[in-house]
Amino acid sequence: MDSKALPAEAVSDAKLHLSNLSNVQANRLGQMLTDDVCRRLGIFVIPPDFRLTVVIPVFNEVKTVVDVIERVRRTELPLEIILVDDGSQDGTRERLAALPESDDLRIILHPENRGKGSALRTGFEHATGTAVVVQDADLEYDPDDFRFLIQPIIEGQADVVYGTRYGHHDRQVPPLWHVFVNRWITRLTNLRTGLYLSDVETCYKVMRRELIQELAPGLRENRFGIEIELTVKLARKKVRFYERPIRYDRRGFDEGKKIGWRDGVRALYCMLRY
Numbered sequence: 001m002d003s004k005a006l007p008a009e010a011v012s013d014a015k016l017h018l019s020n021l022s023n024v025q026a027n028r029l030g031q032m033l034t035d036d037v038c039r040r041l042g043i044f045v046i047p048p049d050f051r052l053t054v055v056i057p058v059f060n061e062v063k064t065v066v067d068v069i070e071r072v073r074r075t076e077l078p079l080e081i082i083l084v085d086d087g088s089q090d091g092t093r094e095r096l097a098a099l100p101e102s103d104d105l106r107i108i109l110h111p112e113n114r115g116k117g118s119a120l121r122t123g124f125e126h127a128t129g130t131a132v133v134v135q136d137a138d139l140e141y142d143p144d145d146f147r148f149l150i151q152p153i154i155e156g157q158a159d160v161v162y163g164t165r166y167g168h169h170d171r172q173v174p175p176l177w178h179v180f181v182n183r184w185i186t187r188l189t190n191l192r193t194g195l196y197l198s199d200v201e202t203c204y205k206v207m208r209r210e211l212i213q214e215l216a217p218g219l220r221e222n223r224f225g226i227e228i229e230l231t232v233k234l235a236r237k238k239v240r241f242y243e244r245p246i247r248y249d250r251r252g253f254d255e256g257k258k259i260g261w262r263d264g265v266r267a268l269y270c271m272l273r274y
Contacts, residue, residue, distance in 0.1 A: 018041050018042050018043065018147065019042070019075055019143075019144035019145070019146070019147045019148075020074065020075055020076035020077070020144075020147070021042075021043060021147070022076075023045045023046060026043050026044055026045050026046075027045060029043050030043055030044075030045075039151075042147045042148045042151055044151055044154065044155065046077070046078065046150075046154065047154065049130070050078060050130045050131075050150075050154060051078045051079065051080055051128075051129040051130050052077050052078065052079055052080070052129050052130070052131055052132075052133060052146060052150060053079075053080045053081075053082060053123075053127040053128065053129030053131070053132045053133070053209065054072050054079060054080070054081045054082070054132075054133055054134075054135050054143075054146075055082050055084070055120060055123030055124060055127065055132060055133070055134050055135070056068065056069075056072075056081065056082070056083045056084070056123070056134075056135045056136070056137050057084050057086060057116050057119030057120055057123065057134070057136070057137065058083055058084065058085045058086060058088060058092060058096075058119070058137040059085070059086040059087065059088055059092075059113060059116075059119075059137075060088045060089065060090040060092060061088070061090075061092055061137040061138060062088070062090045062091040062092045062095055064137060064138050064139050065083075065092055065095060065096065065137050066095055066099070067139065068135065068136075068137050068138070068139065068143075069081065069083070069099075069105065071139075071142075071143050071144075072135060072143045072146075073104070074143070074144075075143050075144060075146050075147065077146055077147065077150075079104050079129075080104060080106070080127070080128060080129045081104055081105045081106065082106050082108065082123045082126055082127060083096070083105065083106070083107045083108070083137075084108045084109075084110065084119040084120075084122045084123050085107065085108070085109050085110065086110045086113050086114055086115065086116070086118065086119040087110050087111065087112040087113035087114070093109065106126065108122055108123070108126065110122070114222055115221075115222035115223040116222075116223055116224055116226060117219065117220075117221040117222040117223055117224070117225065117226030117229075118222045120134060120219075120226055121216050121219055124212050124213060124216040125213065125216055125217075127209050127212070127213065128209070129209055130153075130208070130209060131150055131153050131206055131207065131208055131209060132206070132207050132208075132209050132212050133146060133149065133150075133204060133205065133206040133207075134203055134204065134205055135203070135204075136203045139249065140203070140248060140249055141163075141203050141204060141246065141247075141248060141249075142246070142247045142249070144247075145163060145204065145244075145246040145247060146206075148244050148246075149161045149163055149204060149206045149244055149246070150206060151244075152242040152244070153206060153208065157240070157242060158240045158241065158242035159207070159208050159211055159239040159240045159241075160205065160206065160207050160208075160211070160234055160239055160240070160241050160242065161205075161206040161207075161241075161242045161243070161244060162197060162199065162200075162202055162204065162205055162206075162241065162242070162243050162244075163199075163202050163203075163204030163205075163206075163243075163244055163245070163246035164197075164198045164199040164202060164243045164244070164245055164246065165199050165202060165245075165246060165248040166179070166182075166183070166198050166199050167198055167199070167243060167244070167245035167246075182199065182200075182201050183198075185200060185201060185228075186198065186199060186200040186201070189228055189231060189232070192232060193231060193232055193235035193236075194235065195231075195235055195241060197231070197241070197243065198243060199243075200227060200228065200231050201224075201227050202227075202246070204246055205227075205230070207234070211234075211237070211239060215230070215233050215234070215237075218233070219233070229273075
């Protein structure tokens with residue numbers, strides 16, 4: 001549809017960041033655009049009883065943790081933010097303690113470092129939203145993608161939505177070894193689960209809350225092996241999977257990236273164990 005055929009106020013609405021459309025704006029655009037265009041742009045009405053729980057595992061992220069919270073809030077989605085500090089010792093806890101109290105943010109402290117998997121279990125168990133998504137505490141992933149990820153769940157097409165870093169070409173070009181290792185692990189996981197995922201190690205996994213809370217007490221992996229364990233156990237339940245492309249701004253080990261080659265070996269172990 002040519003923008004010249006639209007009223008001026010509609011063109012103005014179309015220029016808004018589509019990640020934080022209000023329901024009123026979504027309705028107005030939905031009346032002027034085709035269903036297919038609306039779906040591709042993430043234009044849909046969020047039910048009044050919907051809330052997204054964002055679980056943020058944190059370990060020594062003093063430089064970025066406050067920015068991540070702010071970026072999550074800027075999505076303007078109905079949110080519950082559960083931040084689990086996993087024994088940080090770099091000043092992260094002091095930064096969190098200085099934050100003003102807010103109804104949308106809950107901070108849980110682990111007395112010692114237990115690993116990402118342990119922090120996620122804690123967050124999953126305390127979630128009360130309609131759906132749950134994981135957000136890392138660095139700045140690699142963009143919360144503006146949340147709207148596109150929750151759409152298949154809200155529209156009744158999926159129980160689980162994975163954000164894929166490799167489903168499009170509008171992205172930062174990653175190192176070859178990073179792509180090779182990730183795709184190698186993903187393909188082995190696909191053979192194990194019978195799924196055809198393109199990015200099993202993605203941080204952005206959105207799940208119906210009742211589904212993840214049913215699985216959470218039985219999850220065992222304390223580090224990054226949680227990605228494989230969770231995928232295998234979700235696949236075993238025969239739930240509906242969906243993938244959508246997301247943005248990814250990879251950081252290096254000198255910037256605090258924590259996953260390493262040992263986690264790749266552990267991923268292979270998890271495929272056999274679970």
